Amino acid sequence: MAKKTVDLISEFVDQKIIEENLESIVGERFGRYSKYIIQDRALPDVRDGLKPVQRRVLYSMFKLGMFSDKPYKKSARIVGDVIGKYHPHGDTSVYDAMVRLSQTWKMLTPLVDMHGNNGSIDGDSSAAMRYTEARMSAASEILLQDIEKRTVDFVPNFDDEEYEPTVLPSRYPNLLCNGATGISAGYATEIPPHNLREVINAVVKRIEKPDITIDDVIKIMRGPDFPTGAIVQGKDEIRKAFETGRGRIIIRSRTMIENQQIIVTEIPYEVNKAALVRKIDDIRIKKQIDGIDEVRDESDREGLRIVVDVKKGFDPQVIESFLLKKTNLTKSYNYNMVAINNKRPMLMGVLQIIDAYILHQKEVITNRSNYDLRRAEKRLHVVDGIIKMMDVLDEVIVLIRASKNKKDAKTKLSKAFKFSEEQAEAIVTLQLYRLSSTDIKSLQEEMRSLQETIAELQLILNNETELERVIVDELRTIQRKLATKRLTDIEEEIEKITISEEELIAEEQVVVGITKEGYIKSTSIRSYRATEEVTLRDNDSMIFVDEVSTLNTILMFTNKGNYVYLPVYKIPSYKWRDLGTHINNIVQLEEDEFIIKVLRINDFSEPKSLLFVTKKNLIKQTALADFDVSRYTKTIRAIALNKGDEVVAIDITDNPDAEVIIFSQRGEALRFNLNEIPLTSTTAKGVKGMNLSSKQHLASGIVLKNHHDLLVLSNRGHIKRIGVTEIPKKRRTNKGVQMYKIVRSNPHLVQDTCIMNATQYKNRVIIRINTTTQEVLVNAFDVKYEKSENGKQFVRPKKGTPLFMDIEQVEEDPSITPLSDYVREEDHEIVQQQLFE
Template sequence: MKENILSKIIQESLDKIMSDRFGKYSKYIIQQRALPDVRDGLKPVQRRILYSMFGLGLEHDKQYKKSARIVGDVIGKYHPHGDKSVYDAMVNMSQWWKNNIPLLNMHGNIGSLDDDPAAAMRYTEAKMSRVCEFILSDIKKNIVQFVPNYDDSEIEPVVLPSIFPTVLVNGTQGIAIGMATDLPPHNLGEIIDATKYKIKHPNASLSDLMQFVKGPDFPTGGKIYGTNGIYEAFETGKNDKHRIKLFSKYQVYTKGKNQFIEITEIPYGVIKSKLVYEIDLIINNSDIAGIIEVRDQSDRDGINILITLEEDANVESILGYLFQKTQMQVTYSYNNVVIDEGAPKILNLSKLLSSYIKHIKEIKTKTLEYDLEKYKLRLEIVEGFIKVSEITDQVIRVIRKSEGSKAGVIKDLIAHFGFTEVQARAIAELRLYRLSKTDKEAYLLEKAEIEKEIARIKLLLSNEKEFNKYIIGMLEDMKKLLATTRKTEIINEEYNFSYSETDLVKDEIVNIGISRAGYIKRISQKVMDSNDFKNYVLKENDYLIHYEKSSTLNNFLIFTSFGNYVILPIYKIAEVKWKELGMHLTDFVDLHPNEEIVSIIEVNNWDTLMYITLGTQNGMFKKVLLKDFKVSRINKSYTAIKLDENDIVVNACPSDGTKDIIIITKNGLSSKYSENNLGLYGTKAKGNKSIYLSVKDQVSNFTLASNDDVITFLTDDGLLKKIRCKKIPNIPKNIKGKPIFKEETQTTDFLVSDMYPTREDDQLLIKNTLGETFLEPIKKYSFSKANPTLIEIEVDNLYKVRIKKHYQEWKYITNKNLFTKEKIEEETETINNSAKKIEEIDFDEIDKKLAEYRNKKL
């Protein structure tokens, strides 16, 4: 027992064994499962199904048989694998939307364009379609190689004697080990015409062949724009450089007050229900404006997907969007991997046709040779019958005198009359009434016909020109019987269905709330009116920094504490329910977990001559042109300012360049100077120092305001103070600020948290420690112009307070007429010159000298 076990142990390296076994497995999968043979265009399972159905007598003009019976026969005799895989292959061969000419006819539910599964095999019935006449004809003539099946109980063909170009007309898809095949369907009439031309002109160029084969012809139709991908695929067998773009066919019309897009054909391989779902999802998510609904009205007469549009919808832009965002348009890639001469190869169109022609000629040569032998044998017999008819009496006498056995009769006939063994055997089996005068005349006529057929076959076998005519004649007969008109329209010009996002956005005013932690909510006015604002949902320790009405046509320019900025089109913000947190900024871009929003600016026109001023808690400030923030990709964050270590951005403010910058520190020191004194930089620069800070002090916030503006200061203890901008003293840059709360500092210990220029119709945006959010009118907190003082905000358990601006059209960013063209050009030139000068200034040297000056003064 032990010796038997030891004898079975393989003394070999495991990696060598694995490599050898996997190589054998790979070869099996490639040759016996996944890839079609270029000769008959079939995978092994398809070949076995057809051969099994042929054995069951399921020709196209015979009755149907249950699919389960066929599957059982295939598995039991030829294909020892799962019944599901065999049945799926049968169903696939019968589906019109996958095959230009289905090989099987099936009764019952065979699935649908919506990817519905076929009925179970016990319910459906099948038989071969008429095209199988050209695939299995003459298979009994022993013209293809047969091999034993898996258990040596049956024999099966290695290839079928097909003259139908299956691999080109119906295409194929398959995944093997380390390779895959993807060959699309083509039009039978075009393939036959190209084959005929190739037979007549073996060295035909690709351009010659493409006069006939225009490109793929998909059973579901559609439109192909551009021929570069087709040419590349036909030339190399692949089209890696130029994808084939396949579009849905549609028509646009107006009925009543609405416009309609009616889709009548969809791209090959697209699941119709999934396409309808994609369009419906766009409608439900309000991704674009102008689409009211989509309905699938398809029936037995064909595909009909009806998209209802609004009266004033931009049809071209909607189509462009749908083509780019849904499977109304797909790309297709050729990968013509087939088994040729026992090995996987990538074949171009010319080689595919050459292999097809070679196979037809081999099959028909063997067929003719088989027929020739049959005719010769029959001629030999007929000649013997004719000879017998002339010496009937003598033959009968010899037969009577012969021994009783059939062998004795045959022997005597050969000996007495010189008949061949074949003739003698046929005569021995012949009934005497067949030797009449009438039968002799029939044999003479048959002999003439046989001799004529033998001469014809010999001519075909010996004369290549005549043989080619014979092949072409068969192809023409097949074309007349099976060919259909082209379904897929090919347009030479490339067509780029583009769209403008602004054309697809409905211009509406929406409520947008954005929290410090990055949660963004779009809330309808109806939901707003039916809920209490204090129940606005926020995470613990999070608070609103923006709550405004905004236009869906605009963009949010969002600045973060880490010196980055993000552009967020407002229409991309999904509408949510009142009690939902909303979307997070990280749903649009990647951000650091500790990165927070510090400023949100609504932008309508990037080309307006405007500036964005950025400031950090360490006192670094810079001014950047608004247009410098414009980017082509909006799904990532960009650098707005370069930060030193342990520094963060505190705010970013828009301006027209005519205001004052007011800075406030946490210790209540303020500084004010004209923004004209601030340098103009690019987005990646870090700016320069704008206020001197003590060791324990930091910039709390800054704002830009005009002389008559009211500045509202907020403290972390919930105190508020209003001051006219002109009351704040001007202080040069990089000089220590002056206390803004002189009269309160003796009795109050606080830190300034924020400051804003405000109007009487602005509101305080307040969150308390209970998680409730309030809106308080700012005019409720009045101040004495002569002696403004700190006022306590009248909210219990106050946690955080901000300013909510009264909604108005953004007077800076959207005002395209703020500057005339001449003024813009003048300002732009001034800015450019200033930027050059600023680049030449050594700000570190200036800071050093200012520090020396302060030390001397101290």
């Protein structure tokens, strides 16, 4: 017995097992699910502009008699009725849909009139449904107008106990008036609201002139009209959206500036006001822009109002532009007009939507006219029978009195006087007072009225022009009842907000420090002066220390021919004793790439140029303006290099008639005019420097100034001071003059050069010599004209260690006698005495 039971169970289970490919099972079920959520959940119908849940909420309220002139009823009652009869889903989704229909900042024409807390533009949620009350708005009554006259199709509900409409009569074009938003499977829709008066005018124009174009429509229906107002920019994109269903517009807040205050009175559609205020305050706290003193939300029952207080000395216009660019005070909106048309999702232009609506209205008016015609004809038939009965009233009375019952009376009336079933029913149920002469007259008047009504209805049903006239007349009536003035202004062009970041920065003086290992920092002058010793890593030293403005720009050039463009205000701020941040945290350098020159630039429009000297005997001159860029998140090409070449020297000058000296490694020097080097772009390679043997390389180069001496640093730590006139002037590409004594073992090789003026000499400025292991500071006064051909040794570097030299810059004093005017003296004390007397 047990075995038999097991066999039966196994047989039953086997019958229930379906053997089918998993791919086809999932595909078929997902297809059904997709079809459901596309048609019956997320996308609106093009005819009434409603999703199923919205339609069911409004129809349920209609059936409950919750009209705009009736008392409010609890929202929970409505939600319960919707769930129980039409929408078998969670109460939250139904209530949320109903709340949205009541929110004046989301619906241009609200369809639900809610009493109580229905949320806010700050993103606050509504009160629970047990606390709020609701009823239909006047607009939603018009959407449902004539629904009881069989104007639309009805289908059974989920349990076949009720009937619900597949679409509402929608006596005005709700899809364009209130818009829609939704996400489905493979489809999404984003339709903005438009002004009801303009939409109806466009529909009427389309009926009256079927060949109307998009250009004609856009003159009538100017663009979206958001319930939050604001300003829409981009008329071309509106036209594109009207034509194709897709387009991108910009919504900009309505702002004004009063007494160092930026006042916002309207914000873009579906922007959370509280989040917007927080964002502006975050900008203030994080100092993304200087000048914002306070942000306040002063909104009240009078309307929206956000106030941004601007500090004195700052331009409110600049701060307003920054906020418009960086926050949701300006927001883009993308038209994506997808709706269900003929049970299919379609991307539609405005004319397609209007045509679908007009077709729907023709069906509604036709169905209503047929319904009214049937009722009028039926009533006319009855009235005609009663009037005929008056001619034989006495016989009718006798016949009825002689009848056994009502049924018998109706049968005798039909046989005796040829009355129809309906006429006989009306006669036997007629009240005696209706037999008075007054009522007879009223019946005759009703008969004439019914005949006129029937004639009008037949004309509507048989004449397309008359049908369209009725639609137009009724739309005009609704327009007068519901139309409101436009809230959103339309502007022709999208305004491009361009902000110079320098405008957002308060100018102040700071000290910038950069080390040869690439550590960089910005600090206040106070911190710099209060710190006796800077913190450096082992074997590192400073290659740039200068007091600069936050509006200046630092250019850092590398041996690879690249440069880093770094506005001073973007340099991280540290205390002077801190190490700072590495340049790779700002801009990534290559592994074997390092900084060889740092320049501070006040104004890129100044008539200056940069000189580049490369190891493989190329020199190039490029205008300073070419180095000004707007994007600088990575290194930028300053000079194109051949394979194996690298930059060895960079200098800047404002004198196109200046002279240049370039040095080879072995100490050959060539002096020539700067104008022999053509001005080329940052992507050029340059021209040949001097006549060198194939084994020689250039080591340095510098632009000369009048009355300056030249300091040359060798690999053995010697500084040689040279009067410029000692080097004969030649043409570019000539052979240079040997400045060092040639020796075979451990020769002096040029490492770096700089120039020194009399002011620096007198002020005993510091000459900084950097190696990879140490930094040596040399007093300029200690660098003399040496009898030795190789100069004086100031540092003893390890063999093969690269050296760099930099001299402290001071403003040149023209009253000091130039160095070049002094006659060379064997006794340096005579020169010293002349200088300091």
